[in-house]
Amino acid sequence: MVEPLRTELHPEVRQLMEEKRTEGTHVRSSQLSVAGARQLQRETMEQIGWLEDTEEVGNVRQYSLDADGGTIPVRIYTPSGTGPFPMLLWIHGGGWVRDSIDGNDPICRTLTNRANCAVVSVGYRLAPEHPFPIGLWDCYTALEWMRENPEIVLGDPDRIAVGGKSAGGNLTVALALLARDRDGPSIAHQLPCVPVLDRPRETDSYKENADGDGLSGADMKWYWERYIRDEIDAANRYAAPLQARELSGVPPATVVTAGFDPLRDDGIEYVRRLKEVGVPVTHHHYPDMGHSVTSTAFHYQDIGRTREAIEAIAEGLQKNL
Numbered sequence: 001m002v003e004p005l006r007t008e009l010h011p012e013v014r015q016l017m018e019e020k021r022t023e024g025t026h027v028r029s030s031q032l033s034v035a036g037a038r039q040l041q042r043e044t045m046e047q048i049g050w051l052e053d054t055e056e057v058g059n060v061r062q063y064s065l066d067a068d069g070g071t072i073p074v075r076i077y078t079p080s081g082t083g084p085f086p087m088l089l090w091i092h093g094g095g096w097v098r099d100s101i102d103g104n105d106p107i108c109r110t111l112t113n114r115a116n117c118a119v120v121s122v123g124y125r126l127a128p129e130h131p132f133p134i135g136l137w138d139c140y141t142a143l144e145w146m147r148e149n150p151e152i153v154l155g156d157p158d159r160i161a162v163g164g165k166s167a168g169g170n171l172t173v174a175l176a177l178l179a180r181d182r183d184g185p186s187i188a189h190q191l192p193c194v195p196v197l198d199r200p201r202e203t204d205s206y207k208e209n210a211d212g213d214g215l216s217g218a219d220m221k222w223y224w225e226r227y228i229r230d231e232i233d234a235a236n237r238y239a240a241p242l243q244a245r246e247l248s249g250v251p252p253a254t255v256v257t258a259g260f261d262p263l264r265d266d267g268i269e270y271v272r273r274l275k276e277v278g279v280p281v282t283h284h285h286y287p288d289m290g291h292s293v294t295s296t297a298f299h300y301q302d303i304g305r306t307r308e309a310i311e312a313i314a315e316g317l318q319k320n321l
Contacts, residue, residue, distance in 0.1 A: 002268065002285040006208060006259035010288040012303050029095065030222035034128060038098045045103060048297055055109040063152070065145055072138045073123040074145070075101045077112040078154050085118040086188075086321035087155035089143055091175075093166030095223030096127045096135055106296050107310065114314035117321065118155045120146055124171070128226040132239045135227075139171050140178055147185040159321040161189040163313065165256075165294050166215070166263070167223070169195025173241040173270065176250045189320035191313055193256040193294045197266040198242040199234050200224055205264035214292030217262050242266065247273050252280040254316030256294060256309055259287035284312045 009017075029037040045051065058080035064071045079085060088111060092104040101108075101121040108119045124138035143162065150157040164172045169192035176190045200206065200221045210217040228234050237244035253274055257267035267283075274281045286293050289305050294313070298306040 002257075002283065002287075004259075004287050005264065005268075005285075007287040009260055009290070010303070010305055012305075013289065013292075013298075016301070028216055028219055029098070030216065030218040034097060034226065041094070041098050041103065044297065048301070051102060051105060054105060055113065057109050057112045065141055067125070067138050067141045068134075070125060072125060072141065073101060074142055075105075075108070075121045075123075076153055077108050077119040077121070079112055079116050079118070083118070083154035084150065084156040085116065085154055086159035086161065086317065087146055087150070087153055087157075088115070088117050088119045088161045088163055088191075088317060089139070089146060089175075090119050090121045091124070091139055091162070091164030091168035091171045092121070093164065093168040094126075095219070096132075096167045096170075096227040097223055098126065103296060106299055107294070110299070110310055111314055111317065114311065115317035115321075117161075117317055118153045120153060131229050132227050132233050132236070136171055136174050136178065136238055139175050140184070143175060143179065143185050143187075158186070159188055160185060161191060161317055161321055162187050163191030163193065163317075165193040165195075166291065167196060167227075169193050169267075170197060170241070173197060173250075174238040177241060177244055178238055180249045187251045189316065190251045190253045191255075191316055192253065192267065192270070193309070193313065194258055194261055194263055194291050195255075195267055195270070196220065196224075196263050197270055198240045199228075200262075203265040205266075206262045209260050209262045209264070209290070212260050212262050212290050214290050214295060215262060220262055242269055242273075246277075247279065248277040250274070250279055252320055254282045254284070254313065254320070256312065257283070257285045258289040258291060258293045259285070260290035261293075263291065282316060284309065
């Protein structure tokens with residue numbers, strides 16, 4: 001257990017939240033339709049300028065991969081140099097319902113440079129059109145493609161990490177379990193950031209942060225109901241990894257959690273269970289931040305704690321690959 005779990009909200013974040021409420025722009029996904037939630041994110045990207053003045057990396061390329069019943073895009077970021085580089089499969093968040101490789105372009109560029117690794121960002125298919133487990137299998141397809149085509153990525157197939165934030169953190173942990181269970185591609189390290197690892201439930205963090213920064217309890221329920229089809233899926237360890245009976249044999253982990261996040265206790269429980277079975281884990285907890293601690297918006301707005309969190313992710317990659 002980390003102490004303290006929750007302090008005062010960081011003043012930079014508190015100011016941003018107060019400005020949104022004053023302007024009437026603090027809109028929740030759970031108040032919108034699926035189309036509306038996706039449109040809100042696109043408008044936010046345009047307002048903040050997420051794809052303008054992007055950080056330079058050595059090279060950026062994009063491919064389409066055949067997936068079961070469709071195709072998925074992957075965007076490859078490589079540092080300057082010849083490689084082979086360690087590789088990171090980065091999985092975006094957005095509650096499995098929204099977000100994209102475009103939305104995660106800034107953090108992928110930053111991690112490419114800070115960790116000197118090749119980053120493969122996967123555009124898995126979204127719910128509710130493509131509910132569990134379609135997005136997970138899309139990510140597994142990308143992982144296998146990285147292992148089988150390292151020359152395209154300029155990567156080292158023996159040094160593969162998987163990471164992501166929020167729903168991407170869920171898919172990160174699920175992918176680690178799936179690769180273990182199927183004797184699939186070897187994953188050297190996992191980086192779940194503010195991950196959702198179980199169904200919405202009455203944990204302390206859900207109670208304390210029902211109206212949390214960036215994610216409310218109602219939002220999380222809204223996302224979950226669009227990703228999961230029925231109670232059978234809800235009990236599946238690949239949908240809710242804390243339902244897994246056994247976590248031994250998964251890769252070493254760097255886990256990021258935040259005090260004002262409804263999902264805080266999911267991440268803390270995962271850290272505890274990894275330690276119990278002897279899996280090496282580094283836990284970075286930010287008691288004064290919310291679910292948006294690693295968000296692109298905070299990254300662009302130069303929130304100091306977000307810089308720290310992204311540097312911690314990069315450090316986890318450098319130390320473990």
